[in-house]
Amino acid sequence: MKKRKIPLRKSVVSGEMFPKKDLLRIARSKEGEVSIDPTGKKPGRGAYIAIEPSEAQLAWDKRILDRVLEAKLTDEFYQELLEYVTHQKARRELFGNE
Template sequence: MKKRKIPLRKSVVTGEMIPKKKLLRITRSKEGVVSIDPTGKMPGRGAYIAMEPEEAKLAWEKHILDRVLDVKLSDEFYQELFDYVSHQKARRELFGDES
């Protein structure tokens, strides 16, 4: 049986190539609205970070997403991102890795 290719994406925080399923996509629409994209299919400019609370915290401290998406993000958005990543990691540990 032919082995399937696993899509990889680069984390904007660490610069490491990681399988797409283990990343979270953050998008910026044409109107400049930034949102978390759990499906990975929303239109707009996307940036990926790993589903690790430490990586979300580092992105917040260094305002990495501000530079990558070319917008000024509020602390509320970074807090929402950190909470989302922490929740998803806890779910993955509790229910097992769905990938």
């Protein structure tokens, strides 16, 4: 049986390439609304970060997503992102990679 190709994406924080399923997509719609995209299928410009609380914190400290998505993001968004990433990492450690 032919082995399937694993799609890779680059984390905007670390610059490393990861399998797409190990990253979280942040999407900006045409209207300029930025949201967390757990499915990876929302329309609009996307940026990926690794599911690591340290990466989410670094993105917040350096305002990396503001620059990449060309949008002004609030501290509340970054707080929500950090909580989401922390929760997803804990889930993966408990249940393994789905």
